[in-house]
């Protein structure tokens with residue numbers, strides 16, 4: 001069943017522009033996501049990261065440019081069709097059905113694969129259908145095991161701490177059996193332990209599920225440790241694109257985050273965040289904030305400055321995503 005992806009990028013963002021009235025959220029954004037890689041998009045508040053995600057997943061239509069997935073132009077495909085092709089995502093503000101159980105929320109992920117025409121629907125009954133149901137249940141069981149949420153499978157989502165809700169959202173996205181998993185700020189608002197767990201899951205995703213990851217994240221320690229490829233946005237434009245080492249050294253990136261602040265200090269902190277070969281996400285346990293936390297603090301402060309220049313958005317216009325995916 002598995003079709004081999006063609007050589008070349010799995011996902012191609014080609015000169016994409018997007019405007020909200022007079023606000024140019026994205027201007028000629030272009031980069032590629034290679035199969036099997038963890039690609040991160042970073043940038044100060046208001047840089048256009050969420051807008052970019054919404055454009056890639058089909059909630060917004062770009063005013064110019066193209067998005068290609070496995071070589072196919074998907075720029076005009078509606079969001080559910082993109083999801084069915086293998087683009088699944090989580091949201092910056094969790095989009096789960098809060099009154100429903102964890103398991104029921106995860107089951108909604110499978111709807112991306114439900115048959116859409118009447119002939120398929122007819123074939124879907126009988127033996128094929130029961131086999132598919134058994135297969136789905138097996139996939140859901142594996143996801144629940146993998147994300148270590150077996151103990152809460154029947155709990156209503158609203159009763160769960162934030163970190164677990166984020167994990168349930170990831171489980172639902174995985175239930176779509178995506179080729180590319182898009183994570184919008186997967187560790188935002190998490191404590192250190194929750195962040196370390198999430199970082200481990202993201203790394204294991206690739207090994208166990210063969211999933212390519214595209215994420216937006218503010219936690220610099222995590223981005224630099226996990227990513228193979230980092231794309232930096234500022235005011236809707238790509239200002240750097242390369243390995244974590246390359247973007248950390250890029251003067252424009254440092255300027256974007258720090259304004260006219262002390263670049264050398266930030267550089268030192270970012271280097272400290274790497275902490276040699278030790279996995280920095282798991283580096284500091286109980287002995288107070290380590291260098292990566294300090295660097296995060298510096299960048300968070302810088303982001304806050306950036307936010308006052310480019311107003312942060314509450315992005316109210318996106319469709320309630322869970323609902324869109326479920327219908």
Ligand SMILES: Nc1ncnc2c1ncn2[C@@H]1O[C@H](COP(=O)(O)OP(=O)(O)O)[C@@H](O)[C@H]1O
Pocket residue numbers: 020023024025043044045046047048049050051052310311312313315316317318
């Ligand atoms: N739905 C929207 N309506 C109007 N302006 C928006 C909307 N979404 C985002 N913007 C604007 O687009 C720019 C990029 O926002 P966003 O993509 O949310 O940035 P980020 O996720 O990097 O913080 C900001 O200037 C923001 O105010």
Ligand SMILES: [Mg+2]
Pocket residue numbers: 049050051092
């Ligand atoms: Mg955002």
